[in-house]
Amino acid sequence: MRSSTSDSSSNQSGASSRPVASERVFSVLLLLFSAIPAVGLGFNLDIENRISENRTLAAFPSLGQEPVDAWPKKLEDYYNDHFGFRSLLVRLHNYAYVKEMGISPDPMVVMGREDSYFLAEHVAIFQRGKFSEQELQEWIGLFRKNAAEAARDGAKYYLALVPATPTIYPEYIPEDLKGPDYPSLLDQFIAKAREEGLAVIDVRAELRDARQKAQVHFKTDYHWTDYGAFVAYSKIAQEIKKDFPQLNPLKMSDLRSEPFVLNSTFITLLLGLDGLITEDAARYVVKEPSQVQIEERVPSAFGYFGATQITVNPKVDPEITAALVGDSFTEAPYPYFKESFSRLTYFLTGGSQIDSAVLAREKPQIVIQMLVESKLGWSAKDLADKH
16 A cells, blocks of 8 residues: 555656756746847857848947946947847847738838738828829929920930839739829829920830739839839830931840849848848840940939949940939839940939039930839929939
8 A cells, every 4th residue: 555655656746847847948948048149249149130220220338438327228228239149030030020920020111912012102102192283383393494404405305204013013002001092193293294295204004014924023122123124115215216216226035034033122121031032033134235335434413323324335326325314213224225325324313303514515315314103202302302
């Protein structure tokens, strides 16, 4: 009987010791995991920082120069911004938000359907009200001024409108973020611009047709693909050729497709998921490129790079000269434009201004300015002041 009681007591003791042991293991693991950031900070351990943060990280406080009562807060801020393996842990956190919960960890990025992502400002323009008559007049005045400057130097001015991704792929936008059912800001602007006599080129119909064959805007970036850029270039060239029949634009058969994986964009950087969110894409490059040469870079107060790039293409005959003006959306079609003109002045700018001194010196026959739809959510004055 004693033996039976002893066995029973032993079994109960063994059973009760197992939870205690597992709790101890868990506690040790928890302590070790909690210590990782501090240890990493001490030894300056982290993966490569691939997180884009729109702020300056807290610096280590100058304890001898700071009031004593400010030390705890400043030290805490420094630790929060520099603890060990911070980039890795933040990326894991953001990945869980984006891929598991479908939530954007950055207010500048909107999660779309079918694994698509948008800049918030590109979606917001579809939710704002109509232009007032005064706003429209301010917008038209901005580009009428540029057209007048071009004409003064003997150039024909064309304003090409670049649609935002939601305009071409409305099905990607969540239902609760879609705007009211009336003409978009782009529709209103185009109607008024044509009424005022501006030569406007609308590429939306061509892009909507082309999307049936290939992706014309990226899903993980807010820019158009090379294919979409070439479709837009073809439409613009077609309209210009009506006034300049000597123009000989590229055809799709002049290009070859080269597949690649897009793994780094402004949006993936904002999400802290550069390299983790990828997209299969294709580059469309000229099969037999001309020997286009960069003649010079003219200093400019407005361009992204502080200079306007001028290229010369001796293969183009008869000679036909142009200026291309716009923001980062012009970078994809730029290789096609420089194949089409004997001399091309490329003015890459985030605003609307054209350097009149460069125009007066170069005297191109054609000025092509590209305006991205999302900019219509700004005020005309803000765009005029942007460099």
